[in-house]
Every structure is written in structure tokens, then in C-alpha cells.
Amino acid sequence: MKSSIxxxxxxxxxxxxxxxxxxxxxxxxxGQAYLDRKITAGIEKGVFAKExxxxxxxxxxxxxxxxxxxxxxxxxxxxxxxxxxxxxxxEFSDLECPFCKRLHPSLKEIVDKSNGAVNWxxxxxxxxxxxxxxxxxxxxxxxxxxQKGNRGFxxxxxxxxxxxxxxxGGVKDLPGLVSRxxxxxxxxxxxxxxxxVKDRIADHIRMGEKIGATGTPATIxxxxxxxxxxxxxxxxxxxxxxxxxxxxxAAEQAAAKAEADKAQGKPQDEGDEVSRKILGFGxxxxxxxxxx
Numbered sequence: 465m466k467s468s469i470x471x472x473x474x475x476x477x478x479x480x481x482x483x484x485x486x487x488x489x490x491x492x493x494x495g496q497a498y499l500d501r502k503i504t505a506g507i508e509k510g511v512f513a514k515e516x517x518x519x520x521x522x523x524x525x526x527x528x529x530x531x532x533x534x535x536x537x538x539x540x541x542x543x544x545x546x547x548x549x550x551x552x553x554x555e556f557s558d559l560e561c562p563f564c565k566r567l568h569p570s571l572k573e574i575v576d577k578s579n580g581a582v583n584w585x586x587x588x589x590x591x592x593x594x595x596x597x598x599x600x601x602x603x604x605x606x607x608x609x610x611q612k613g614n615r616g617f618x619x620x621x622x623x624x625x626x627x628x629x630x631x632x633g634g635v636k637d638l639p640g641l642v643s644r645x646x647x648x649x650x651x652x653x654x655x656x657x658x659x660x661v662k663d664r665i666a667d668h669i670r671m672g673e674k675i676g677a678t679g680t681p682a683t684i685x686x687x688x689x690x691x692x693x694x695x696x697x698x699x700x701x702x703x704x705x706x707x708x709x710x711x712x713x714a715a716e717q718a719a720a721k722a723e724a725d726k727a728q729g730k731p732q733d734e735g736d737e738v739s740r741k742i743l744g745f746g747x748x749x750x751x752x753x754x755x756x
Contacts, residue, residue, distance in 0.1 A: 523646045526619045532575065535613040542609070542617050545575040545583030550689055551709050554585045556672040558680040559601040560594035560632050565625045567681045567699040574705055582709070586621070587668040589680050597634030602665050604638055607655035611647055620645060687712045 533544045553571055557564040571584050590598030601624050609617035623645065627635045635641055643649055655661065672682060675695065683696045685708045692715070694708050 519644065520646070523644075526622065526645070527615055529622070530615050530618040533615040533618050535615050537614045540614075542586040542614060543583050544572065544586075544618050545578070546580040547583065549578070549581055549583040550687065551578075551582045551712075552585055552684075552686040552688055553582060553705065554587060554684040554686060556587045556589040556668070556677045556680060556682040558589055558591050558594055558598050559605075559621070559624050560598040560628060560630055560634070561591065561680045562630045563699040564681045565628075565630065567683075568621070568625055570699075570702050571683075571705075574702055586617070587671060588665045589669055589672045589677065589682070590665070591680060594632040597628070597632050599665065600638065601628070601635065603656060603661055604642060606661035606664060607652050608642055608645065608647055610655055610661075611651060612645070616645070685709060685712075687716070690716050692716075 530544060532546070534547060537543045537547065553574065555564075555567070555571060557568075575582050575584050588602045590602050605617055605620050605624070608620045612619070620642070623641055624635055624638075627641060629636075639649065639652075642652055675682075675684065679697070681699060683700075683705075685694045685696060685705060687693070687709075690712065692712050694712075696704060696708070
């Protein structure tokens with residue numbers, strides 16, 4: 465009897481020991497898995513944080529390039545440069561147009577070097593043979609600008625010109641581009657679905673047609689002081705725009721001098737002196753003089 469009880473106790477003790485070992489093993493295994501998950505999560509969190517920081521740094525660089533663009537502009541216009549500038553370059557443009565892409569950095573350079581004398585206004589004119597890509601991209605710029613303002617508008621223009629295949633080929637992943645630029649994609653997609661920015665684009669197209677723009681780029685050089693305007697067709701060099709603005713300045717200054725001379729009873733030079741000083745070429749009177 466005693467031996468039977470002893471054997472039973474030994475068996476019970478062995479079962480308890482085994483159970484404890486199994487429990488300890490499970491605890492160790494689950495504990496190790498828990499630690500592994502924590503370590504992995506920490507690594508992933510660090511990687512994601514680094515990626516987010518790098519992405520934001522890249523976005524910040526793009527926005528810094530357009531520091532001369534106000535965040536908000538009256539009437540929600542798209543303007544780069546001083547809002548009170550003497551001259552405006554009002555460009556009708558198409559994001560799929562290779563000539564527009566060529567002109568784009570030139571107009572930016574004019575504004576950047578003008579010391580506040582020139583600003584640049586964008587107006588959408590997607591051409592039919594570049595659709596649907598051109599209109600889709602125009603809509604995307606406006607929906608992005610709803611979140612990121614006027615400066616964001618100029619940033620996304622640059623990126624679309626950079627990534628588009630051109631001539632209607634479009635951007636391979638337009639939503640991906642918008643996302644990389646930090647947009648809230650839920651809000652962006654709601655804007656796209658609503659169609660609310662289409663009227664703005666249609667208004668710009670009608671405006672372009674009204675001034676006789678049949679292709680892109682088409683730019684109006686506007687003297688905001690005198691109201692004088694001049695139409696420039698195509699991707700002209702910087703010098704073409706500068707010459708027009710100098711001529712407008714010369715005409716305005718010549719008119720002012722003529723008025724002053726007239727008020728003082730002085731003879732008027734018809735702008736010849738101003739032309740020589742500002743434009744760097746002689747007057748009609750000079751050219752009429754016999755050669756020595």
C-alpha cells in the first residue's frame with residue numbers, strides 16, 4: 465500500500481514538474497515573440513519617421529523655390545511675384561505643351577530678377593489634342609492648391625512639367641505625385657469628384673479664346689500702371705519680354721516728360737532722349753543725320 469502511494473506521489477510530482485517546464489517554455493517563447501514584435505515595431509517606427517522627415521524636407525525645398533509666391537491671392541488668382549508689381553506676364557498655358565515647359569523657367573527667371581517689378585499670372589488653357597491628360601492635370605493643380613494655397617499651385621506645376629511625358633502622354637502616377645507633395649488624399653479626391661474647379665478652367669479657356677490665343681503658350685505683357693498690353697506668342701526668349709517692358713517704360717516716361725515740357729513751355733523731343741537712355745538705340749533724328 466505504502467509503495468503504491470509513493471509511486472503515485474512520484475508520478476504526480478513528475479507531472480507537476482513537466483507542467484511547470486512546459487509553462488515556463490511557453491512563457492519564454494511568447495515573451496521572446498513579444499520582444500521581437502516590440503523591437504520590429506520600434507525599428508519600423510523609426511524608419512517611417514525618417515522617411516516622413518525626408519519626404520517633408522523635400523517638399524519644403526520645393527516650396528522654398530517659390531518663396532516669392534504669396535500663400536493667398538485676392539480672387540484666388542494664381543500669381544507668382546509681388547502682387548503690386550508694375551508689370552504682369554499673364555500666361556495661358558497647357559501642362560502637356562512642350563513649348564510651355566520650355567518657357568516656364570524663363571518667366572520664373574524674369575520675375576526672380578525683376579526686384580519686384582514683374583509678376584506672373586497663370587491661366588489654364590489645356591488644348592483638346594492634349595486631353596484628357598492636360599485637363600486632368602489642370603484640375604489636379606487646382607485641387608492641390610485648395611489645400612496648399614497659391615504657393616502650392618506653383619510647386620505642383622513644376623512637378624507636373626518635370627514628370628509628364630508631354631504631348632498628351634501625361635504623368636504616369638498623378639495621384640502619387642500629389643501624395644508625395646503632402647496633400648490629404650481624401651480631401652483631394654473629394655475635390656476631384658466634385659468637379660468644382662472645372663468652371664475656373666473653363667473660364668480661363670474662354671478668356672484665352674477672347675484674346676485670340678489659338679495655341680500655347682500665349683502671354684500678355686501688361687503694364688499695370690498705364691494699362692498697355694502686348695501679346696506674345698510662343699516660347700520666346702527672355703530678351704523678347706524684357707524689350708517689350710522696356711519699350712512700355714520708355715513710352716510712359718516719354719509721355720510724362722512731354723507733359724512736363726509742355727506745361728513749362730519747353731520744346732518736346734517725342735521720346736528720343738528717353739529711347740536713347742533706356743533702350744540703348746538712337747532716335748529717328750539721330751539716324752537722319754548725315755554720316756561724317
